[in-house]
Amino acid sequence: MSFIFSKLVWALLAPGTLLFLIALTSTLLWRKRPAISRALTIVMAVALGLLVLCPVGPWLIRPLETPFPAPDLNTLSVDGIVVLGGASDPEATSLARMIVLNDAAERLTSFVALARRYPKARLVFSGGSGDPLRPDFREADEVRHFFAEQGLDPDRVLFERDSRNTWENATMSLALAAPRADEHWLLVTSAWHMPRAMGCFERAGWRITAYPVDYRHYSFDRWLLFMPDQQLDMATTALREWVGLVAYRIMGRTDRLLPGIENTPP
Numbered sequence: 722m723s724f725i726f727s728k729l730v731w732a733l734l735a736p737g738t739l740l741f742l743i744a745l746t747s748t749l750l751w752r753k754r755p756a757i758s759r760a761l762t763i764v765m766a767v768a769l770g771l772l773v774l775c776p777v778g779p780w781l782i783r784p785l786e787t788p789f790p791a792p793d794l795n796t797l798s799v800d801g802i803v804v805l806g807g808a809s810d811p812e813a814t815s816l817a818r819m820i821v822l823n824d825a826a827e828r829l830t831s832f833v834a835l836a837r838r839y840p841k842a843r844l845v846f847s848g849g850s851g852d853p854l855r856p857d858f859r860e861a862d863e864v865r866h867f868f869a870e871q872g873l874d875p876d877r878v879l880f881e882r883d884s885r886n887t888w889e890n891a892t893m894s895l896a897l898a899a900p901r902a903d904e905h906w907l908l909v910t911s912a913w914h915m916p917r918a919m920g921c922f923e924r925a926g927w928r929i930t931a932y933p934v935d936y937r938h939y940s941f942d943r944w945l946l947f948m949p950d951q952q953l954d955m956a957t958t959a960l961r962e963w964v965g966l967v968a969y970r971i972m973g974r975t976d977r978l979l980p981g982i983e984n985t986p987p
Contacts, residue, residue, distance in 0.1 A: 725853055727886070727965075727968065728853055730964075731961060731964065734960070734964060735957055735960075735961070736953060736956055736957050736960060737953065737957065740765060740768060740769075743761050743764060743765045743768075744761075744765055746761055747761035747762050747765065769949060772949035772952040772953055772956070773946075773947055773949045773952075774944065775944060775952075776941060776942045776943060776944060776946065776952070777952050777955075777956050778937070778938075778941060778951065778952045778953075778954070778955025778956045778958075778959065779937075779938040779939075779940070779941060779942040779955065781955070781956050781959035781960060781963070782913050782937050782938045782955055782956075782958065782959035782962075783938040784979070785912070785913040785914075785915075785916060785959060785962055785963070785979075786912035786913050786915075786933070786936055786937065786938050788915070788916050788979060788980065788981025789912070789915045789916065789919060789931035789933050789981060790933075791932065791933055792907075792930055792931070792932060794838070797905065797907075797930070798905055799835075799839045799842050799905055799906070799907055800842060800843065800900075800904040800905050800906060801842050801843035801844070801845065801898060801900060801904060801905075801906040801907070802832065802835050802836065802839065802842050802843075802844055802845070802906065802907045802909060802932075803845040803846075803847060803894050803898070803906060803907070803908050803909065803929070804828055804829065804831075804832035804845070804846055804847070804909040804910070805828065805847050805848060805887070805890050805908075805909070805910040805914070805918060806828075806846065806847060806848015806849070806851075806860040806861065806864075806884075806890075807823075807825050807828065807848065807851070807860075807910075807911070807914070808822060808823060808825045808826050808827075808828040808829045808860075808864075809821060809822050809823060809826075809829070809860055809863060809864060809867070810822075810823060811850065811858040811859055811860045811862070811863045812852075812855055812858040814863040815858055815863060819866075820863070820864070820866060820867040820870070824935075825911050825935050826935075827911075827934040827935040828909055828910055828911060828934060828935060829864065829867060829868075830871075831909055831932070831934045832844075832846070832909050833868065833871045833872075833873050835907065835909065835932070836873050836877065837872075837873070843879070843898065844877050844878040844879065845878070845879045845880075845881060845894050845897060845898050846861055846864060846878050846879070846880050846881065847861075847881040847884055847890045847893065847894040847897075848860035848861050848864075848881070848882070848884060848890070849861060849881070849882050849883045849884045849885055849889075850885060851885055851886065859882045859883075860882075861880040861881060861882035862880075862882060865878075865880070879897055879898060881893050881894050881897050887914070887917050887918055887921050887965070887969070888921050888925075888969065888974045890918070890921065891918070891921035891922045891924070891925040891927065892921075892925050894922075894927075895922075895925050895926065895927045900927065905930065906927070906929045906930065907929070907930050907931075907932040908922060908929045908930065908931055908932060909932045909934060910933070910934070910935075911933070911934060911935035911937075912933035912934065912935060912936045912937070913935075913937055913938075913958060913959065913962055914962060915931050915933045916966065916979050916980045916981060917962065917965055917966050917969060917975065917980070918931075919931050919980050920966075920969065920974070920975030920976065920977060920980035921969065921974055921975060923975075923976070923980065924973075924974055924975055924976060937955055937958070940955075941955065966978060966979060
């Protein structure tokens with residue numbers, strides 16, 4: 722139930738949805754409540770102006786991407802690697818009969834590179850369906866072909882195909898991999914998603930090292946860029962993650978609002 726509820730809440734809180742609702746309300750009120758209509762129009766104009774003039778997206782996403790710096794692989798001995806899904810469109814991949822990646826593709830490409838660097842490491846891919854309307858399209862079922870195309874034997878990989886969110890990524894991957902206490906594992910996911918992912922893995926009882934990829938805050942971090950679509954896309958990603966962090970803290974799935982390497986318990 723919490724999975725469905727979270728999807729509904731975000732559908733209403735997404736910046737694009739809010740802008741649409743403001744515009745719709747302003748239009749409906751312009752005859753009977755012109756003052757309110759004008760105020761809503763001003764709010765919408767200011768919001769759009771910020772997206773055009775200011776690097777709103779990088780401002781929101783930078784604090785999410787900095788808590789876990791990338792580790793020095795030359796100093797690590799790696800026994801296993803977990804990568805979280807969210808880098809491909811499983812429905813489009815199934816229908817197109819070829820992998821359809823999205824803007825988090827570095828999760829998969831970095832995973833393949835790490836698997837080659839550590840040929841003896843155990844490998845886990847964690848990702849089912851995060852779409853309540855299309856639960857049968859599961860990312861774990863589709864990325865097998867991508868790994869094979871990239872020269873990574875899918876038989877090396879344990880595929881966790883039932884998780885629907887980050888908390889289930891952590892708990893189900895832990896149950897599948899059953900890591901020993903003396904093993905050193907890497908967690909691969911987008912840098913902006915890493916605080917919530919690490920918080921969940923730690924809460925589930927898995928001490929793991931963050932390996933962040935897919936950095937976003939370096940892009941479009943300039944004033945007067947006049948690219949509101951890119952700023953809105955990045956702001957949407959960041960706000961969704963901030964909402965997720967607050968929700969997970971309230972539900973007890975993390976023990977800190979913003980997990981980071983400096984406040985990770987020993």
